[in-house]
Amino acid sequence: MIVAERKPLEQISSMIESNSKVLIVGCGECVTVCSAGGKKEVDILASALNMIRIKESKPIEIRQETLERQCDAEYLEQLRGFIGEYEVVISMACGAGVQFMAEKYKNSLVLPALNTKFIGVTEEQGVWSERCHACGDCKLHLTGGVCPIARCSKSLLNGPCGGSANGKCEISPEVVCGWQLIIERLSDLGQLEKYEEIIPINDWSTNRDGGPRKVVREDLRL
Amino acid sequence: MKSESKLEQILTKGEFAVTSECGPPRGADAEVIRKKGEMLKGFVDGVNVTDNQTSVVRMSSISSCVILKELGLNPIMQMVTRDRNRIAIQSDILGAAALGINNILCLTGDHQKFGDHASAKNVFDMDSIQLVQTVKLMRDEGKFLGGEELKGSPKMFIGAAENPFADPFEIRVPRLAKKVAAGVDFIQTQCIYNLPKFEKWMKLVRDRGLHERVHILGGVTPFKSVGMANYMKKSVPGMDVPDELIERMKAAPKEKKAEEGINICIETIQRLRDIEGIHGVHVMAIEWEEMVSEIVKRAGLFPRPHIES
Numbered sequence: 001m002i003v004a005e006r007k008p009l010e011q012i013s014s015m016i017e018s019n020s021k022v023l024i025v026g027c028g029e030c031v032t033v034c035s036a037g038g039k040k041e042v043d044i045l046a047s048a049l050n051m052i053r054i055k056e057s058k059p060i061e062i063r064q065e066t067l068e069r070q071c072d073a074e075y076l077e078q079l080r081g082f083i084g085e086y087e088v089v090i091s092m093a094c095g096a097g098v099q100f101m102a103e104k105y106k107n108s109l110v111l112p113a114l115n116t117k118f119i120g121v122t123e124e125q126g127v128w129s130e131r132c133h134a135c136g137d138c139k140l141h142l143t144g145g146v147c148p149i150a151r152c153s154k155s156l157l158n159g160p161c162g163g164s165a166n167g168k169c170e171i172s173p174e175v176v177c178g179w180q181l182i183i184e185r186l187s188d189l190g191q192l193e194k195y196e197e198i199i200p201i202n203d204w205s206t207n208r209d210g211g212p213r214k215v216v217r218e219d220l221r222l
Numbered sequence: 223m224k225s226e227s228k229l230e231q232i233l234t235k236g237e238f239a240v241t242s243e244c245g246p247p248r249g250a251d252a253e254v255i256r257k258k259g260e261m262l263k264g265f266v267d268g269v270n271v272t273d274n275q276t277s278v279v280r281m282s283s284i285s286s287c288v289i290l291k292e293l294g295l296n297p298i299m300q301m302v303t304r305d306r307n308r309i310a311i312q313s314d315i316l317g318a319a320a321l322g323i324n325n326i327l328c329l330t331g332d333h334q335k336f337g338d339h340a341s342a343k344n345v346f347d348m349d350s351i352q353l354v355q356t357v358k359l360m361r362d363e364g365k366f367l368g369g370e371e372l373k374g375s376p377k378m379f380i381g382a383a384e385n386p387f388a389d390p391f392e393i394r395v396p397r398l399a400k401k402v403a404a405g406v407d408f409i410q411t412q413c414i415y416n417l418p419k420f421e422k423w424m425k426l427v428r429d430r431g432l433h434e435r436v437h438i439l440g441g442v443t444p445f446k447s448v449g450m451a452n453y454m455k456k457s458v459p460g461m462d463v464p465d466e467l468i469e470r471m472k473a474a475p476k477e478k479k480a481e482e483g484i485n486i487c488i489e490t491i492q493r494l495r496d497i498e499g500i501h502g503v504h505v506m507a508i509e510w511e512e513m514v515s516e517i518v519k520r521a522g523l524f525p526r527p528h529i530e531s
Contacts, residue, residue, distance in 0.1 A: 153333050154304070156349040159397045161330045162385035162412060163459040170459040171335045183390045196396050198404060201308065201352040201367060 001030035001121075002094045003128040004037060004114040012045070013052050015111050016088055020058070022049070023086035024113070025079065025101070026066035027093035034128055037092030037114050039066040045092065045113060070097030076104045083108055136206030136213065142199060144185030151178030157199040224361065224407065227324040227379035228296045228529045229268040233408065233437045237527045238495060239502030241268040241298065241410065241439060242514050244290065246281035255286050259293045261511045265518045266295075267526055270327055270410070270504070273300040277337025284314060287323045298381060299323050302331025307347040308356070308367050315360060319376030327381040327410065328353035351404045354382055358405035380405060384438075385412035386423035388460035395426040401436075408437040410504040413454070416462040417493055424497050433499025440494040443506045444513060445483035448472050484517060491521040 032038030070093035118130040160179035163170025247254035273283040287297035455463035474482035
C-alpha cells in the first residue's frame with residue numbers, strides 16, 4: 001500500500017487560517033489501512049481544527065466526507081453537488097488523490113493534509129516500512145525476493161557497501177542492511193552463487209528518471 | 223602496461239608498494255594540498271585523494287590530484303558514485319586522464335547522512351563494481367557506456383576498496399571476486415587491526431586464486447590516542463578493532479600514546495609483508511600526514527623504488 005502520515009496540525013491549521021468554510025475529504029484505501037487519512041482520521045482532524053478555531057474565536061464550518069478512493073474519477077464525482085460551497089478542500093488522500101481531486105475540480109483549492117511516504121507494508125500494529133520504489137523494472141527474481149533498490153540506502157546492485165555492520169546499515173542502527181537480507185535469503189534458498197553474477201549498470205529510464213510515467217493498456221480502453 | 227601509472231609499474235615489477243592518502247581542504251587554498259604533498263613526496267608510490275569523504279564538501283579530488291601531480295607525486299583519484307551520474311563520471315574520467323591522472327579508485331561513497339549536507343539528493347546511478355567496469359570499458363575497449371566509441375582512451379590503473387571486516391563475512395571474498403571479474407587492477411583494504419581475521423580472509427582469497435589476479439594493498443591507520451582507537455572501534459561502521467589494541471594504547475604512558483600507535487602500525491605492516499598475496503600497504507594517517515615518512519622509514523620501506531617517468 002501507499003503509506004502516508006498526517007502533516008503536523010499546526011501546518012494544516014495555518015494553511016486554512018483565512019478560511020471559514022472547509023471540506024475535509026478522506027480516502028477509503030491505503031491511507032485508511034495505515035491510519036493516516038480514513039474516516040476516523042477525518043473525524044479527528046475536523047475536531048482538532050474546530051477546537052483551534054474556537055480557541056482563537058474564529059469559528060469554522062467543516063464538512064466531512066470519506067470517499068471509497070480519491071484516485072478514481074467516479075468516486076470524486078460524488079463531491080460534485082456541494083464542493084463549490086467550500087472555500088477550500090483538505091484532502092486526506094496520498095499525493096495522487098490530492099492532485100486528482102484538484103484536476104477534477106478546477107475551481108476548488110485543494111490542500112494536502114498528509115505527507116505521502118512510500119510503498120510499504122504493515123510490519124506490526126502501528127509500524128509501516130518501505131518495500132518498493134516503483135522503479136519500473138522489478139529485479140526481485142535476482143535478489144532472493146528482497147529489493148536492493150528500495151532496501152539498500154544507496155540502491156546498490158552488487159552487494160553491501162563497506163558500511164554494513166552487524167546486519168545494520170551505516171546510516172542508522174535502526175535500519176537493516178538490505179544486502180544482509182538478500183544474502184540471508186539467497187543462502188536460505190541455496191542460491192548464494194547468484195550473488196557472484198554482476199548485475200550490470202541499471203537502466204533508470206523506467207524509474208522517475210525517465211520522466212512522469214504512464215501505463216496504457218489498449219486492450220482495456222473503451 | 224595497461225596504464226601510464228607509476229604504481230602499476232612498481233606492482234608489476236613485484237616491488238612492495240606503499241600508498242598513502244591526502245584529504246583536500248575545505249576551501250580553495252592550494253597550499254594546504256601542497257604542504258601535505260611535500261610531506262609525502264619520496265615516501266610513497268601513490269597518493270589517494272579523497273572525494274568529499276564522509277560526505278563533507280571539500281576541494282574536488284580531480285583538482286587536488288592535479289596540484290599533487292605538479293609537485294611530482296603520483297595521485298590516485300578517488301571517485302565516489304554518490305554525487306555523479308554516468309554522464310558526469312565518464313566526463314570526469316576523460317578530464318582527469320587528460321590532466322595526467324592515471325590512477326582511479328572506484329568507490330560507492332559514504333551516505334550523505336554523515337556529512338554537512340544531509341538534506342542533499344544522492345545519485346548512485348551505479349555502484350563501485352559497475353564503476354570499475356565503466357573505467358575498464360573506456361580504457362580497454364575505448365567505448366562509452368552508451369556504446370559509442372571515444373577518441374583517446376583514459377589510460378587509468380583501476381583500483382577499488384574492500385573491507386574484509388564488514389558484514390556479512392561470508393560474501394566478503396565473493397565480493398572481491400566480483401570486483402576482480404569487473405576488471406579491477408588493485409585493491410586497498412579497510413584499516414586492518416584484527417590480523418587473525420584478515421589472515422583468514424586472505425586465505426580464502428588465495429584459495430580462489432584471486433591474489434594472482436589483483437594486487438592487494440593492506441590498509442593501516444595509526445592510532446593517535448586512546449580516544450581515537452575507541453572511536454574507530456565504536457563509531458566507524460565496518461571497523462574491527464580488537465580490545466587488546468585498545469588496552470595497549472591505554473597502557474602506554476601519556477606522552478607516548480602516539481608513539482605506541484605508530485609502533486602498532488609498524489608491527490602490522492611487518493606482519494602484512496609476510497602474508498602471501500599482499501603486494502603493498504596503504505598508509506592512511508588521517509590528518510597526520512607528517513607521520514607517513516617515519517612509518518615508511520621505520521617499516522624498512524624506504525627508499526622507494528625509482529621509476530623512470
